[in-house]
Amino acid sequence: MQRVAKARKLWSCLLGCEKKSEAGTLVNGKVVKVASLSRSKAIHTLATQSTSHDLHAFVANCLVHAYAQCGSMEDASRVFSAIHHKDQLSWSEMILGYAETGEGKLALDLYTRMKEEGCPVNHVTILAALKACVSLAEGDENNRTQCLEKGRGIHFDAATTRNEQQIFVASALVDMYARCGSLAEARGVFEKMEQRNTVSWNSLILGSTESGQADAALELYSRMKREGFTPDAITYVAVLKACGSLGALEAGRKVEAEISSAGIREKDTMVCNSLVDFYGKCGSMADARRVFEWIGGKRRDIVSWNALIDGYSRQGDSKQAFEAFERLCSGETPIRPNGVTFLAMLVLCSHAGLVDRAKDYFQAMVLEHGVAPDVKHFTCLVDLLGRADRLDEAVAMAKSIPCEASDPLWTSVLSSSWKWKNASTGTIAFQAMKNVETSSSAFVLISDIYKEQKR
Template sequence: MIARASNALPVQARDGRGDRAEILAALKECAKRKDLARGKRIHAAAVECGLDSDLFVGSSLVSMYSRCGSVARSRMVFDAMEFLDRVSWNSLVLGYAENGGGEVALKLFLAMQDEGHCSPDSSTFVAAIKACSSLSERESGMEVEGMDRRIKVESLEKGMRIHRQAWSSGFERDIFVANALIHAYAKCGSLVDATKVFHAMPRRDEVSWNALMVGAVDNGEPELALQLLVSMNSEGRVAPNPRTFLAAIKACGCCAVKEDAKGIDSRLVKLASLEKGMALHSLACENKCDSSVFVASALVDMYAKCGSIADAQRVFDSMQDRNVISWTSMIFGCVDNSQDELALELFRRMVEEKRCPLDAWTFVAALKACGNLAALETGREIHEQIRDAGLEREASIAATLVDFYGRCGSMDEALEAFQLSSQEDMVAWTALVAGYSRQGDTPRVLELFQALLDKGLRPDVMIFSSLLSACSHAGLVDLGKRYFEEMSSKFGLAPGIHHYHCVVDLLSRSNRLEEAVAMVARMPFEPTLVTWTTVLAGCHKWKNSMVGRMAFQRLIALDRRLDSAYALMANIYGSLGLWRERQEIQAMRSMNVL
């Protein structure tokens, strides 16, 4: 008999053949543990015992190598088998599907049926559907207007064909096939089809609910994910697990990103999302799911997105085990909530504790904090750590280095970092252009903009923000207006309110105040305090009391306690010698502000 020690190998029996049952059990255990090294030794023992030609041992070897990620070895065993059964076909198809070989998996799926020796079962369809999910991850997809997702058309069509075949083969009620379809449709950007499959299921398990919730979050419909959790609880047939709460908490964080913040105790808080998040946190505690490091990390991220760093810190401090995700979520949360000193303090703690390795996003978060503080020397030290880690050329880090040095005004170092980045990376281009724009180097901004066009790159809305700002500060009115028009007419980009403000500022600085007011009237956005303050500042520069009075009235209608509005208007009247009008403004200021 074979020894039972965990690393023991099957040995040759008296009759010259190894114990087949023990070899099969050992291969199954290796597949479960993904222990490739031991699996190879057992394979060698099977060859020595003459069992490698056994159908069941061969199928188990195909499965073991596939589960361990060694698809090449799995295919080698498969091709050497004299007879093939459904298990060997399914194992190989699944192996390719789960290891980035979606195209090969689907070819094998068709070949299995062409061979005519065995028809696909539910496991075969699950593997083929997973292959479609794998293909969708590499497909760029098609943008759909008004939708916060991309449709992966080619992968979607393949998935639909397999869905139809599974249906006609009688597997439409199989829960494993349905769960795989929900996941695949969501990955392909068709949440409608995923939802149809979900609602058609006669029975659902936690995988069904979780797949649709995750799909809703990934496809820009976080509200649906939260509604699904409510439905799941009200039905009471399936209990939520940590994956359920992970999806729901991420959904709450996505809702927070969309929500307008409200000022509470000198903090900007996403109140509605925060209340939902606290309720989710309480529910996770009731279900004993809050101790999961992934759930806790998601809570840290969610609270930070809601503007409650105190709650994020409480969750973070209560974690018994922290991984790189939890540390990075906390550091990013501090950066996003203007707590940059705390972000750097946490980064230093993480480095000193050495409990988990820093990844690219940890460095990105720390560099962003340095950029916000213009902490050039600290950022240089972090840059040195990045070099030591061999991450300097990683796309997200390279672009963030460009941005960091640009914010600190060190454009030579920003340019060096840019040259290390991919010249196709628009984030790096945007950061470099923004850096020169902040320095007031308009010729360089215009030169870089033309260079990226010459490379065939498509500018984004952020590039145009820097471009228009540079034109404004250089007084290039006609050029700035031309760029603004070309945003939509030539590049198909919808200008945001910031772009309108740049043009209003450009016109106001150049004493074209009536044009500035006309631009405000044409905006597809409601004018804000920034809008009218920009016009009033132009009136102050050019001593225009008529347009200035109108802008002032619009400002105090939005906020009658805005001290800067009264100060600007009073100065305009004073510069023109209109002392009575100046006194009226000062009286209004005393009544409403002081």
């Protein structure tokens, strides 16, 4: 009994580490809770000194959980590997840890290994594996087909272990199918659910919106309320996104009234940001500005600013967009612009044909704000340079990024070369494309350029 009490005390200490609120720090590309990790390691040392062998698995599972919550899967893996008799909890904690730290492939590989080693899966393991599918699919859209097949296998496991109708498993299946692009299968699981919760409704509504079926999303929202379910913040975010994609201004205004009546607007910045974004997409910038100012300086985050700036950019209101950007950078708020902010500014400059101003923003993004540009930023600027017949600059910029990410840029250069009937630049762009064999449009463009030159 004394040894059990010691183990329980260690478990309480590890839970204490987890409960302490700590912002993660980027370490070698991973978000790690450094202080909590240090405390967990200290408790790990104490555990090896105080815990007897027969309690090793119990304490080890606690340590795996703690290390995973701190973001250190290397430490979690070392503890996991040392467990002689791994149980369902051991496997589940590792699978979930990998899924939550963006290592979806490792999580799914471990799920397969768990079954191969004869450890039966339960609803906790299945939930962790489904989360891994979603993590992997969201990380790279090219993985969606593979993740969908993996998810179907996990669905089969849920059915054979009689966990398919467990409400949290069923909701996770709806979410997995929706995020992996199979809305029909998500709808099939949803309609068969014996019980539903707000999570399952939200997954299907959001999945419908992101699959381009905004009308279906709004129908589901109405049905959700008719069947007596109370929308939450995630529901409203999904519904506003659907309204924005349809340009359904009046429908969105009714949703705002519901949000206000539910008291959510006063306490959820995410919902308010969605309102700003919705009004911006519908072209009602007076409403977007009203909600933005209502949020207040203390609650605003970078998403609030980006939604406002993007709204002005969509409407071509460069004056208001520039003013909002300058206000963001003025120092009245500790919030700094990010990659999304600068992309909106580059797109605005592109629409307005402001080449030099776009170059200034691009330079400020890197040198003043330390934001690393991605292929979208490069493509936007290269496209703008090309359309302005500054092809030499466009080529120089396209050459400045890694080859594996450069095809969209070279396609843009090739298109501009066709526009300006510049065969030499067109040839450079065509020869620089790594996947030219998969692009019939590239052959058409270079052929048309050569025809103009009678080559």
